[in-house]
Amino acid sequence: MFQDFKLVDDRPVAIQVKEYIKRLIIKGALQANQKLPSTREMSGLLKVSRNTLIAAYEGLEDDGYTYTVPGKGSYVAAMLEPMTSDHGGADVSAAWQIDWKARMNEYAVSAVELDIMKQGIRAKKGAISFTSIAPDEQLFDLGDVKRAFMDRMAIEGQVLLNYGYAKGYKPLIDYLMRYMENKGVDTSGKDMLITSGFTEGFDIVLSALRPSARSGAAICENPTHHTAIKNLKLQGFEITGIPMEHDGIDVEQLEAVLQSGASRFDLAYLTPSYHNPTGIVMSPAKRSAVMKLMMRYQIPVIEDGFNEELRYSGAHIAPLIATAGQGNGVIYIGSLSKVLFPGLRVGWVLGDQALINNLESIKRARSIHTSTIDQSILYQYLLNGNFDKYVKKARMEYKRKYELTKACCDAYLPEAKLSGDGGLHIFLTFPTGVNTRHLLEACTEQGVIFTPGDRFFIQEGEGTNTLRLGFSRVTDENIEKGIRIIGQQVRGFL
Structure with missing residues (x-):
């Protein structure tokens, strides 16, 4: 015994010994009431x-795994015995x-079926x-983030480590309310809920708007964000997709659908700026x-509000909620995950006060609150004036990569129609003879992967x-090389 103990470098030795x-x-290798070797003897063994x-012995006693007999040493405390048959005998x-598979309800089964990460692309x-649309971590200004953390912890560290509020960290809410006002939003009669990113906010809103007596019905752009489709x-929403044009959703088709059955639609989900996946920015008209x-x-x-801050083409266009004025018909869900740091899971829902009041209670029931430390770091980072500096740098870099990607597509994929006005991605439409699932298989063999577009359609x-x-996360060399390889494989399909 004790011959299999091995130390690792990155943990305190006393904790490793205790564990x-x-x-x-x-495991039962040491039995209840068995005397442990003395500290002198055990130190030699280990x-x-x-x-x-x-x-280590003090830690074991504190955790209740051992007890001390004065003058005699440390002994193993009694543990819960494994289950045995009614007549005794083996475990x-x-x-x-x-x-467990048989016990999963429809929601759980559907979650697995719609989980594209589990059905995801496997590459060597x-x-x-080209599958990621996360920000490039090489752009992260770690010094400013560390400074924000230290600044906030120095001010109220003990408070931040305790429970927070379901509605969110008030200094951050106040900051983001002003931030939305600067986008032209009339915040009178509106309130805000802080969430753990966009996805939680979207799920909470859907759960509040889902009809009780029937299936819900939603309108959205087609294609659209696969996470939105999944949720x-x-x-339980039935989705009606409206085709996209070069400048946004097909308004004539939208009106025709509404005229045919407006009363049955419970909501519309729209991404007007740097739409995912097409990258299109909806025109002001x-x-x-x-x-x-x-x-x-x-x-x-x-x-x-996906990618709204990564504007590097064209003039600023106000969000839909700004055009609504004092009306309360728009629920805006924002996040800085695609701009700043996805590791800080912070998003927000801006909407009518009565709506936010209900969403706050749903949030409290589900997760109590979003990490207060995450919220406070983001708040201090914004307060310190780092955001504008960072976004300016990010826009310049992503614009450069966008133009390089576009040029490579023009050179190696001339048969593809390209859409995308900025952000972190572009969208390609090939002639009907090119099945991009099959194209992906061929490209994977050549060491290149991308996201097939069919998963974004209704x-x-x-x-x-x-x-x-x-x-966003691909080097210049690999952008050129990867698109050239995709172009070579496309030739075979045409």
């Missing part, structure tokens, strides 16, 4: 200092086997990956037309000739 002995006790053993716990190490389906239709038919709009079988290229 090692604890495992022996749990080849660590005696002071380390003293600290029978192995007989308690539940078929070193492959050129709409999981929440279409924004106005869409909002007039939604107002006429009294349909609430969930606006996704109905199965749509968009089979499309793909999304995320360029």
Whole structure:
């Protein structure tokens, strides 16, 4: 015994010793009331200092795994015995086997079926990956983030480490309310809920708007964000997709759908700026037309503020919620994850005060509150004036990569129609003879992967000739090389 103890470099030795002995006790290698070797003897067996053993033994006693008999030493405390049959005998716990798959409800089964990460693309190490639309971590200004953390912890560190409020960290809420006002939003009669990123905010809103007596019905752009499709389906919404044009949603088609059955739609989900996956920015004229239709038919709009801050082409365009004025028909869900740091899981929902009041209670019931430390770091980072400096740098870099990616597509993929006005990705539509699922298989063999476009469409079988290229985390060399390889494979399909 004690011959299999091995130290690792990155943990305190006393903790490693304590955990090692604890495992022996749990496994039954050390029995209840068995005397442990003395600290002097054990230090020799494990080849660590005696002071380390003293600290480890004290930790074991504190955790209830051992007890001390004065003058005699440390002994193993009694543990809960494994289950045995009614007549005694061997451990029978192995007989308690539940078929968890059979017990999963429709929601759980659907979650797995819609989980594209589990059905995701598998590529060899070193492959050129265009699948990500996360920010490039090489741009992160770690010094400013560390400073923000230290500044906030110095001010109220003990408070930040305790429970927070379901609605959110008030200094951050106040800051973001002013931030939205600077986008032209009339915040009178509106309030804000802080969430753990966009996805939680969207899910909470859907759960509040889902009808109780029937399936919900939603309108959205087609294609659209696959996470939105997944959550709409999981929440029981039937989705009607409206095709996209070069400057945003097809307004005539939208109006025709509304005229045919407006009363049955519970909400519309729209991404007007740097739309995912097409990258299209909805024109001012279409924004106005869409909002007039939604107002006429009294349909609430969930606006996704996706990538809104990464504008590096064209003039600033106000979000839909700004065009609504004092109206309360738009629910804006924002996040800085695609601009700043996805590791800080902070998003927000801006909407009517009565709506936010209900969403706050749902949030409290589900997760109590979003990490207060995350919220406070973001707040201090913004307060310190780092955001504008960072965004300016990020825009310049992503614009350069966008132009490089576009030039490579023009050179190597001339048969593809390209859409995307900025952000972190572009969207390609090929002639109908190119199935991008099959193209992906061929490219994977050549060490290049991308996201097939069909997963962004509402109905199965749509968009089979499309793909999304995320360029934000790909080097210049690999952008050129990867797109050239995709072009070579496309030749075979044409």
